[in-house]
Amino acid sequence: MNAGLEQIKQEIISGAEEIRSSKEAYEFRKKFLDGKTGKIGLLMREMKNIPPEQRADYGKGVNELKEWALEFLVELDTRIKAKELQERYEAEKIDISLPAVETQQGNLHPITLIRNQLIDIFAGMGFEIYEGTEIETDYYNFTALNTPQDHPARDMQDTFYLSPEFLLRTQTSAGQIHVMENKKPPIKILSPGKVFRSDDDATHSPMFTQMEGLVVDKGITLCDLQGMLDVFVKKIYGEDTKTRLRPSYFPFTEPSVEVDCSCFECGGKGCKLCKGTGWIEILGAGIVNNKVLENCGIDPDEYSGFAFGIGIERTAMLKYGINNIKLLFESDLRVLKQIND
Ligand code: DAH
Secondary structure: OOOHHHHHHHHHOOOOOOOOOOHHHHHHHHHHHHHOOOHHHHHHHHHHHHOOOHHHHHHHHHHHHHHHHHHHHHHHHHHHHHHHHHHHHOOOOHHHHHOOOOOOOOOOOOOOHHHHHHHHHHHOOOHHHHHHHEEEHHHHHHHOOOOOOOHHHHHOOOOOOOOOOEOOOOOOOOHHHHHHHHOOOOOOOOOEEEOOOOOOOOOOOOOOEEEEEEEEEEOOOHHHHHHHHHOOOOOHHHHOEEEEEEEEEEOEEEEEEEEEOOOOOOOOOOOOOOOOOEEEEEEEEEEEHHHHHHOOOOOOOOOOEEEEEEEEHHHHHHHHHOOOHHHHHOOOOHHHHOOOO
């Protein structure tokens, strides 16, 4: 082989030892094999300067060198790429035997759980949901519910007034009026939502949740109320739970009752939870006052109804044995995780 060709061959062999990456290998290959600028390509162009009798030999030599270089550099490229791939495998290795990072699984908040359960129970009895607004007028929250200005019963609910006319609703009972104003009987609605009172201790919070129930139709009596509440307490507190009605007072119902259920902790024998009485107070209810029906344009001679109001926090506290209402609002996962029904 021509000494010049041999020199290029040696240059390729020694240069290859310095190549570390596929990018360098690509540039190295171009340096020799590029059609226009590559060293071997240029040798071909030299042909015209070679004396004619040597051209055949020269051409053969260049071609052999070119073929050799092609094979050598492809092999170099393959080797470098395999090495790079191996290095990537090592660097990106995943140890599938490592324990996975634990992800926290959430659960529904006790208030949401009770709210959903109540909705399920009453929806099964044909109740529809009505959600009112948290800002109400004095008229819907009090006056239309037979609690006019200066009525002493307003004292029972320490109210956050926004203006003389507007307030944060103190009871979901306000929803009764909206529904009766807009719908003719038969009416069967359930109205869950937040209510607000300036009240704050272990069992009271300035914001809490109520669920109002209202049924208006022909011939509705307290028996209908108790029948439905029996179904409700059995589903929430257990099959053996009974209800009893005690006389009470709410301006918007007449008669008004306080509903107790037999103590699900001691079965009625008397314990700490029921303060030895065997009964636990669970909600207020009554027969819708004629005045309220009239305020909404419903004829009390034709229709009657019952209403009830359940405190969701109170229900959750009783059911899950929570003794401080604040635990329901502190979002402490250690507490909430224990309650997933
Ligand atoms: N709104 C009453 C309260 O917040 C609860 C209540 C009592 C609702 C009797 C009623 C009812 O619908 O009939 O204290």
